[in-house]
Amino acid sequence: MNAINAWMEKYFVPIAGKIGAQKHLVALRDAFIGTLPATMAGSIAVMINAIIRDLPPQFFKGYDGTTIPVIKQIIAVNGFMWNGTLAVVGLVFAFSWGYNLAKAYNVNQLAGGIVALATLIQGVGFSATTTPVSVKLTAKAADAINKAASGISYADGKLSTNVWGFIKLGYLDANAYFTIMIMGAITVILYSKLTLANITIKLPDSVPPAVSSAFTAIIPAAISLYTSAIIYYIFSLLSPKTPVLITWIQTTIADPFMSATQGIGWVILITLLVSVFWFFGLHGSNVLAPVLEGVWGQGQLKNINVFQHGYNGKHGADAVVAAIKAGHGDAYYWVRGSFDSFAWFGGSGGTIVLLIMILLLSKRDDYRTVAKLGIGPSVFNINEPVMFGMPIVLNPVFVIPFIIAPVASVIIGYIATVSGLVNPVSQSIPWVVPPFLYSFLATGADWRAPIVTLVSFAASIVIWTPFVIAANNTKDAD
Structure with missing residues (x-):
């Protein structure tokens, strides 16, 4: 483990630091x-x-x-x-x-x-022009259309549109x-x-x-x-x-790329990278914000718009699901808020689970003190006190669960979402909203979402527990 840490600190961290400080990406x-x-x-x-x-x-x-x-x-x-x-x-x-x-x-x-x-x-573009369409209209209807000065005209049995001063909301x-x-x-x-x-x-x-x-x-x-x-x-x-x-x-460009990143491989990769960056003291979600917000964040905004505006006569979560199944890039199963709903409860890595297990199982006074101080902020998804106070950063005992637990959680959330067991995330919720309530609100008040979060939570407990117990024997080495 020390050799891996040394290699990562020498080669990976400097590159990651430069990426995180690159002025265009920061902007x-x-x-x-x-x-x-x-x-x-x-x-x-x-x-x-x-x-x-x-x-x-x-x-x-x-x-x-x-x-x-x-x-x-x-x-x-x-x-x-x-x-x-x-x-x-x-x-x-x-x-x-x-x-x-x-x-x-x-x-x-x-x-x-x-x-x-x-x-x-x-x-x-400021115009909307369509190819003339043959249609039969009464003289009264045709006259009303031509007098409306709307850019829609009817002549010789054909209806056409030539509107200037029009900006498509899309x-x-x-x-x-x-x-x-x-x-x-x-x-x-x-x-x-x-x-x-x-x-x-x-x-x-x-x-x-x-x-x-x-x-x-x-x-x-x-x-x-x-x-x-x-x-x-x-x-x-x-x-x-x-x-x-x-x-x-x-x-x-955008639609094919967005569709590609809906695959479970991309979701797991970004989850892994966030945890790895954090382990070396870099704010993972901030470093990867251009990807998280530029790809999955855009998908979330599309879901919100479909939820509000409707799709093919359907409204709310039904409209989002219908838009996803239509496959035209109007909505997506996995979006930015999906990570927070089903994996990053208490902050990146699902660290609120770690704190709970420390309070229940740990015999180390130093860990229990940090857990008592950090559990309050962690309820509101603030985990910096844990990351740097425990610490988790560069802690070889906790690196494995910190990386694996959120991966297991996103897999659970992803499967539940794409299989229709829970509605896709269709709301943008402030990141400080506590877990369970967050997933409930983010999915448009789907009562099944907190249950999926609970399953992910339980999986994280299973992963974190043996490492918390093992940490009881590491105090002397520290």
């Missing part, structure tokens, strides 16, 4: 974190609607919350909350990505956010993530490089700082945005059948 991680005010606010609205609109019909036949006074108003207000948050979370992420990327280069952060936001809007939600990560990086990095090269408008020192900063950003921002505009234009010429870049990226 991406912080960009996801920056969207939390909007995503959490929208998620709370969707969760409330799940409780008062989608859950009661499972127990009360004929229940319709949209017809009940007060309840229907709350549902409507939550709909507006969703409109301004999760429905346009791509816009929120675009600004956050540009802001944090500019911050990494130590240039005007506000301008960086604006450049990234403008980059996204440039490429979403371009502004989580579908925008992959596109803006690529295009936003191009424009904001170019903006930052030009700014650092002093290719700017210089004003006298007497000009107020706010005015000076705005003028300084004009030339770099204009060049950067022209660059993205040219890219979009060239792409539209090369791909006339799919002229909108965001659609092409989503269908040819």
Whole structure:
């Protein structure tokens, strides 16, 4: 074990440390974190609607919350909350990505956010045109359609659509993530490089700082945005059948990649890596946040939107399941919150299980003292006191259960989810919500979810227990 630790410290930890400190990845991680005010606010609205609109019909036949006074108003207000948050979370992420990327280069952060936001809007397309469809309409109906000035017209027995000033909502939600990560990086990095090269408008020192900063950003921002505009234009010429870049990226890159990462192998791999990073003192979920949030986080946002908006006439969890089975990339079985629901209870590694078993079985006063101090925070998924106080970091006795227990838990949660024993996670819940309650709320109030969590919990107990007992004999060696 000492030889393995020495090898890992010499070769693995330095590389992992560099990855964790790489400024572009740090900016991406912080960009996801920056969207939390909007995503959490929208998620709370969707969760409330799940409780008062989608859950009661499972127990009360004929229940319709949209017809009940007060309840229907709350549902409507939550709909507006969703409109301004999760429905346009791509816009929120675009600004956050540009802001944090500019911050990494130590240039005007506000301008960086604006450049990234403008980059996204440039490429979403403002028109909706369809091939004329033959249909028979009465003269009165045809006249009403043509007078509506909606962009829909009827002539010569054919109905056609040619709407300008229309932005498809699907371009502004989580579908925008992959596109803006690529295009936003191009424009904001170019903006930052030009700014650092002093290719700017210089004003006298007497000009107020706010005015000076705005003028300084004009030339770099204009060049950067022209660059993205040219890219979009060239792409539209090369791909006339799919002229909108965001659609092409989503269908040819994002959806296949998202589908691939739904495999149990990817889920186990990311779980292993989080634990390994933590073992060497690196915050595993933070280091891997670009992957966790960029892949499974995007899937979770899609699930939330389907839960709220419905799918093919179905609503709530039924809509999410239907969207997954349709296979069009509108929803996913395993998402970011699935890890927290079924494996990372008490924090990464399921360390609350360790604390419980120490309090029950350990004879070591030092471990019991740390466990008593750490059990409170661990209930709210804060496990730093355990990681560095026990410690688990670089502790050869606990490395095996710390890595294996969460893997066993995700396998249990994964099998239960994909087999339909529990609803997929469809809500974004604050990470400090205690275990069991977390999985219940995250799955849209599915009563079976805490049972699955309990099974994972029991499996972790089986794995942790022999190592806690073995640790009783290691005090002298320590």
